[in-house]
Amino acid sequence: MRKYTVNAFSKIPGGGNPAGVVLHADLLKESEMQQMAEELNFSETAFIMASENALCKIRYFTPVEEVRLCGHATIASIGLMKHLKLISDGIHQIETAAGLLTVLVHPDKIMLEMDEPNFFESMDRHLISDSLGIEVDSLLEHPSPQIVSTGLKDLIVGVKSLEILRTLRPDFKKITDISSKADMAGYHVYSYGADGSVYMRNFAPLLGIQEESATGTASGALAVYLYKYGKLPKSSETTRTFFQGMFMERPSEIEILLRDDGINTKVFVGGGVSDINSLD
Template identity: 30%
Template sequence: MKTYFVDSFTNEKFKGNPAAVCLPNIELDAESMQSIAAEIGFSETAFIKQIKDNTYSIRFFSPKTEIPLCGHATLASSKILFSTTSFESIKFININNVELFIEKEADKIKMQFPVYETEETEVPQKLLDALGVSEILEKRYSPNNKIILLEIESARKLADLKPDFTALVNSHTGINGVLLTAISDNENFDFHYRYFWPWAGTDEDPVTGGVQTFLTKYWAKKLNKTKLNAFQSSLRTGTMSTELVQDKVYILGEAVIVLEGNFIL
């Protein structure tokens, strides 16, 4: 099975978020895809298969479970197809029949994702203790993603967080992850964020595109602007630009191919 490793949301190798992109030439069941994703060990492995012309099915697996929607693995898959075909645009269809429209824009890849609403929520004190945060400016929840959103006061404090992941995963049930965000202290960006998801994937996702389905709208409302620049302050770091257009969010980013090979099935 043709397989690629791609670093997403970066123009440098070994930065951003690594994803595996697999192009199976036989039918694979979910159990097999899950085993392959666990073997590779990245936060996401994408499996893409051509339906017709420039339309592909896409499925995403963390080392633990299938994830319906993933930004960085969609970007990685787009990078591979734009590099190996003559397509100028791509349409992916995910496991929930959500259509993702992708196109080139200069040296970047532009992805169209849906926008999801958030609602007010409460979080257990033991979850905040596990994260190492004491002051929360706002608490929201994205039902579509099963992700808690917490805004804190400082981008510096966000970057310095060192969660206790054993305590964190035991502090809550029924969620996929916790997203922490803060207004930027850098003039090149509007907001910073980090994503912790030991419930469904790895301890921390290096760069997360899928959360922009609700995070862009959150900051667009707070900052009264529709075009935003985001910085993910993980160890590897990553950047992206987003634009809110009615019920869609456009995510623009770069990606670098770092490995090409064959997975022996």
């Protein structure tokens, strides 16, 4: 067993979202993985083990519970394996609780296929704005706040300006209660820059994460949400870069790839890694 920290969705040292990565975790009990994740105290820690059906199997733990999938911890894991020359560039599959997922390993980035998009209920605008400490008319009128999943269920919420996004005053108790009742991970709040770029903040206190600097699964959910409601152009292949972590002084760039064959839409999220450090 070997422990590392890796920053995912980062192009510069100190940017991105740090994850714990544990190699050769096959002999660890679930309780030991949970304890280790709590001790490392990252938003997620990935545990890599052997798989009969894929490159590897990865399990993901927040400080308080196991989750089905984590985008940034996967990018960190595959980036670490590439750094250690355990894998080469190309197309690989990984085994997760969300199923077998495809990973595209490029010279400068890793792209992870997310789970099949699923759309759930819309949420009351007054309830959501109150929990974010803003007026209801600060929310974008369309699309409405809605729960979407590409691996984990997140509430996608649009606000009208970057200044509103920057000055949110989240009530973490209210967000925790709403997230628990709706059986979702948390809120993924977005707005647009002057050039139309997408900027995001993520709050998941139910999972022990007050705010996260880069969130792959929620970014995938946001991408398919914007695509579904015509906020991204319809095409057989659409690429974008989303931005997160700028208000936490951990700038993150999350690359999005949408593939639409006219029947199904697949979403990939990815980016680079930095700050690889051994904890042993």
